[in-house]
Amino acid sequence: MAADFNWAIGGEAGDGIDSTGKIFAQALSRAGRHVFTSKDFASRIRGGYTAYKVRTSVDKVQSVVDRLDVLIALTPRTIEENLDELHDGSVIIYDGERTTMQDVEIPGEMVGLDVPLKRLAEEAGGAIMRNVVALGAACEVTNFPIENLDSALEKRFKDKGQQLVDNNMEAARAGQSYVEEEYDHAFDYDLDTTDEDYVLLNGDQAIGMGAIAAGCRFYAGYPITPATDVMTYLKGRIEQFGGHVIQAEDELSAINMALGAARGGARSMTATSGPGIDLMTETFGLIATSETPLVICNVMRSGPSTGMPTKQEQGDLNHMLYGGHGEIPRFVLAPTTIAECFWKTVEAFNLAEKYQIPVYLTADLSMAVTEQTFTPDTFDMDEVEIDRGFVVDEADIDGHLSESGGFQPHEITEDGISPRAFPGTSGGAHMSTGLEHDEQGRRTEDTDMRVEQVDKRNRKVETAKEREDWSPREFGDPEADNLVITWGSNEGALAEALEFLDDEGIDLRVLSVPYIFPRPDLSDAVEAAENVVVVECNETGQFADIVEHDVLERVDRVNKYTGVRFNADELAAEIEATLAEGAEA
Amino acid sequence: MSSEIRFTDFKSDKQPTWCPGCGDFGTMNGMMKALAETGNDPDNTFVVAGIGCSGKIGTYMHSYALHGVHGRALPVGTGVKIARPDIEVMVAGGDGDGYSIGAGHFVHAVRRNVDMTYVVMDNRIYGLTKGQASPTSREDFETATTPEGPKQPPVNPHALALASGATFIAQSFSSDALRHQEIVQEAVEHDGFGFVNVYSPCVTFNDVDTYDYFRDSLVDLKEEDHDPTDREAAKDVILDQNKEYQGVVYKDEDSVPYHEQHGVDEDMSIIPDGAPEGATDLVREFY
Numbered sequence: 001m002a003a004d005f006n007w008a009i010g011g012e013a014g015d016g017i018d019s020t021g022k023i024f025a026q027a028l029s030r031a032g033r034h035v036f037t038s039k040d041f042a043s044r045i046r047g048g049y050t051a052y053k054v055r056t057s058v059d060k061v062q063s064v065v066d067r068l069d070v071l072i073a074l075t076p077r078t079i080e081e082n083l084d085e086l087h088d089g090s091v092i093i094y095d096g097e098r099t100t101m102q103d104v105e106i107p108g109e110m111v112g113l114d115v116p117l118k119r120l121a122e123e124a125g126g127a128i129m130r131n132v133v134a135l136g137a138a139c140e141v142t143n144f145p146i147e148n149l150d151s152a153l154e155k156r157f158k159d160k161g162q163q164l165v166d167n168n169m170e171a172a173r174a175g176q177s178y179v180e181e182e183y184d185h186a187f188d189y190d191l192d193t194t195d196e197d198y199v200l201l202n203g204d205q206a207i208g209m210g211a212i213a214a215g216c217r218f219y220a221g222y223p224i225t226p227a228t229d230v231m232t233y234l235k236g237r238i239e240q241f242g243g244h245v246i247q248a249e250d251e252l253s254a255i256n257m258a259l260g261a262a263r264g265g266a267r268s269m270t271a272t273s274g275p276g277i278d279l280m281t282e283t284f285g286l287i288a289t290s291e292t293p294l295v296i297c298n299v300m301r302s303g304p305s306t307g308m309p310t311k312q313e314q315g316d317l318n319h320m321l322y323g324g325h326g327e328i329p330r331f332v333l334a335p336t337t338i339a340e341c342f343w344k345t346v347e348a349f350n351l352a353e354k355y356q357i358p359v360y361l362t363a364d365l366s367m368a369v370t371e372q373t374f375t376p377d378t379f380d381m382d383e384v385e386i387d388r389g390f391v392v393d394e395a396d397i398d399g400h401l402s403e404s405g406g407f408q409p410h411e412i413t414e415d416g417i418s419p420r421a422f423p424g425t426s427g428g429a430h431m432s433t434g435l436e437h438d439e440q441g442r443r444t445e446d447t448d449m450r451v452e453q454v455d456k457r458n459r460k461v462e463t464a465k466e467r468e469d470w471s472p473r474e475f476g477d478p479e480a481d482n483l484v485i486t487w488g489s490n491e492g493a494l495a496e497a498l499e500f501l502d503d504e505g506i507d508l509r510v511l512s513v514p515y516i517f518p519r520p521d522l523s524d525a526v527e528a529a530e531n532v533v534v535v536e537c538n539e540t541g542q543f544a545d546i547v548e549h550d551v552l553e554r555v556d557r558v559n560k561y562t563g564v565r566f567n568a569d570e571l572a573a574e575i576e577a578t579l580a581e582g583a584e585a
Numbered sequence: 586m587s588s589e590i591r592f593t594d595f596k597s598d599k600q601p602t603w604c605p606g607c608g609d610f611g612t613m614n615g616m617m618k619a620l621a622e623t624g625n626d627p628d629n630t631f632v633v634a635g636i637g638c639s640g641k642i643g644t645y646m647h648s649y650a651l652h653g654v655h656g657r658a659l660p661v662g663t664g665v666k667i668a669r670p671d672i673e674v675m676v677a678g679g680d681g682d683g684y685s686i687g688a689g690h691f692v693h694a695v696r697r698n699v700d701m702t703y704v705v706m707d708n709r710i711y712g713l714t715k716g717q718a719s720p721t722s723r724e725d726f727e728t729a730t731t732p733e734g735p736k737q738p739p740v741n742p743h744a745l746a747l748a749s750g751a752t753f754i755a756q757s758f759s760s761d762a763l764r765h766q767e768i769v770q771e772a773v774e775h776d777g778f779g780f781v782n783v784y785s786p787c788v789t790f791n792d793v794d795t796y797d798y799f800r801d802s803l804v805d806l807k808e809e810d811h812d813p814t815d816r817e818a819a820k821d822v823i824l825d826q827n828k829e830y831q832g833v834v835y836k837d838e839d840s841v842p843y844h845e846q847h848g849v850d851e852d853m854s855i856i857p858d859g860a861p862e863g864a865t866d867l868v869r870e871f872y
């Protein structure tokens with residue numbers, strides 16, 4: 001793998017950190033470099049600090065590491081916060097004319113570049129562009145052709161007029177020339193460009209785009225971090241495809257609106273996070289027992305209660321699997337990469353309609369707010385397939401009527417799947433209810449019918465297990481004695497940890513599981529391995545428990561619940577330590 | 586087609602299990618007649634029912650229907666109507682369903698002005714759970730859970746609606762069959778959220794708000810010289826605590842329903858069998 005480069009900008013909320021970081025990430029992507037960004041990381045000190053990190057390489061990057069090569073520090077605290085990651089030769093760009101930065105000391109062998117960001121920005125047309133001056137300086141330090149930054153600035157500002165674009169380009173050049181003229185220093189960094197074209201997007205956007213691709217027409221939601229971006233993405237876009245986004249008064253309403261639209265025959269979805277999932281659980285049983293296809297996206301964050309709303313966690317697995325009173329099957333899908341957020345969303349809609357079942361589509365915070373580069377054909381729209389399942393129209397409704405002539409939306413069938421008729425279909429009028437019901441959807445407490453309906457709903461799952469592919473994604477050495485299993489967004493860090501461990505002479509077989517229910521049978525893999533480690537971002541090891549339950553064998557666990565995702569290097573060390581412990585025991 | 590439709594087509598083959606004499610019989614009959622009279626048939630009608638004695642209406646009527654979770658009928662109706670502007674949507678539930686557990690949704694459904702009809706079967710009691718105070722119960726109405734009465738003023742649903750920007754507010758009495766049907770029909774025809782609070786007496790658990798009480802106390806706004814397009818006049822009627830009335834109390838003739846406001850008019854159940862045309866542009870945006 002080619003050398004990776006790690007960059008960050010940090011300051012206070014309101015310093016324009018996110019938008020500056022995004023511009024730099026975009027410039028790198030447009031220069032044909034791979035990019036992986038992150039905004040979720042530990043802060044040692046209380047509140048107020050914000051940063052945007054970019055990892056880039058000409059090869060694929062899919063996680064973060066504990067290293068920072070160039071840092072734009074708008075506050076002294078930014079340096080303090082990143083001391084562990086800075087190293088000899090790291091470059092720190094700062095504005096020594098800023099009152100708070102006057103006494104800043106650059107630690108050890110690091111290189112401090114004092115650039116009058118604000119003054120140069122003012123000369124170019126306005127102090128607000130000081131971060132762009134810093135980006136220009138960063139281009140000089142990294143030998144990165146500034147034209148790529150121009151292109152990103154143009155994308156960012158072109159709606160606001162050419163003048164603003166020009167001013168920003170000038171500001172960037174002012175930063176670049178300042179460093180060139182004032183610092184006669186050879187820096188260690190060279191950001192090569194390539195001819196590749198990449199797109200840069202985060203998990204929430206991938207889910208939103210997947211929903212539109214899948215024909216989702218109705219989205220109801222209530223704002224909550226980190227799921228709001230799904231709604232923001234859809235708003236303004238889904239309308240162009242005949243769809244609609246509605247902001248509900250709460251999640252109780254959002255899920256019921258989505259349910260209504262689904263009963264109307266639309267592909268329908270809602271997205272939320274933990275606290276919203278709690279409220280939506282009220283309606284979950286109704287959706288499932290009325291056999292309504294619905295995609296419920298849960299972008300997990302750190303719980304319980306309000307927990308750490310902007311921090312990473314994979315703590316809702318049990319809730320999604322078992323939440324709600326009574327017993328009712330549901331599907332749970334957990335995309336493992338940003339690209340998979342797109343494809344699993346498409347799949348979620350197909351599964352929901354084919355099996356007339358609610359599907360939890362779960363991402364987590366670190367995937368939702370992270371941007372990553374992909375080749376555009378990763379999202380090849382021609383590959384999108386739509387399967388609406390067993391929908392009957394007027395022509396064939398006669399075959400699905402009861403003896404008394406009523407349509408049977410819960411017809412007892414061999415595969416458990418019953419016909420569906422959308423409102424407006426002649427002869428299809430029927431009742432859907434949360435009460436136990438007969439084949440026509442009419443309330444019943446008949447003991448035989450009760451059992452038949454429960455069995456029929458469960459049979460859908462058995463059918464799905466047979467008909468669909470629930471395989472995990474596999475990496476590493478298929479023959480290795482050490483098996484690591486994970487789910488959700490840890491895949492990227494694990495894929496890179498593999499390389500670190502390979503350097504140490506440790507072979508791993510990795511199974512990254514995107515299907516929580518139904519899920520692949522991991523028995524053979526576990527049996528074949530000498531050591532099994534399950535990696536996840538929670539304290540109790542919810543997926544590890546499931547694996548143990550399935551394979552009737554103990555597994556080792558690597559858990560993280562600090563609120564910060566696994567870094568690749570950290571994860572490699574944790575796995576190594578866990579394997580070593582296992583060997584001693 | 587509509588000419589062939591009779592209101593009995595909206596009856597399901599399930600016999601209602603309401604107590605003999607329950608107001609809900611009359612309320613439902615009027616709703617079915619109003620639907621038939623406005624040219625609807627069971628296959629293009631969607632009824633959303635709440636939970637309660639009143640909520641059983643979904644079972645006794647024949648149409649596309651959802652009998653949902655206690656208090657959430659309005660959001661469901663909202664979703665159906667936005668996804669299917671071509672379908673007639675009628676939401677029905679009790680006073681507890683609509684003004685207690687679902688009160689939050691009521692206010693926002695009113696504000697949204699989605700083109701559907703909302704019938705609240707108001708018996709001023711929780712019928713299904715066997716007689717506890719409801720949000721419209723009188724201050725001194727004694728029940729097992731409120732032996733000395735709720736000691737708090739009843740909710741004024743019309744005031745709540747008016748304050749939330751309602752475009753159609755009406756009240757009817759289940760036993761005045763003709764007027765009830767007329768009023769519901771006007772709500773169905775209204776371009777926007779047609780809200781009707783129906784006095785639908787519970788003969789088993791409420792011995793105060795009885796047929797006799799309503800027969801004696803109700804005045805018909807139609808017979809008074811009330812102008813429903815006059816918001817001020819409506820306010821006066823609605824805030825008069827000593828007045829029981831039936832009729833349309835407020836109607837905004839310039840009502841702009843949700844779908845016009847937001848430009849949603851497509852049948853969302855129809856989608857292509859692959860990604861929609863133009864979807865690749867979404868990918869290009871991320872360059």
Ligand SMILES: Cc1ncc(C[n+]2csc(CCOP(=O)(O)OP(=O)(O)O)c2C)c(N)n1
Nearest residue numbers: 637638639655679680681682710711712713
């Ligand atoms: C979440 C929830 N809480 C409580 C109940 C029990 N419950 C059923 S109906 C009802 C009140 C019904 O009152 P109302 O809406 O006025 O309907 P009515 O029976 O009077 O027609 C209650 C509390 C329930 N079904 N769901």
Ligand code: SF4
Nearest residue numbers: 604607638712787788
């Ligand atoms: S309990 Fe009251 S509301 Fe319920 S069916 Fe009987 S009379 Fe009607």
Ligand SMILES: [Mg+2]
Nearest residue numbers: 679680708710
């Ligand atoms: Mg009631």
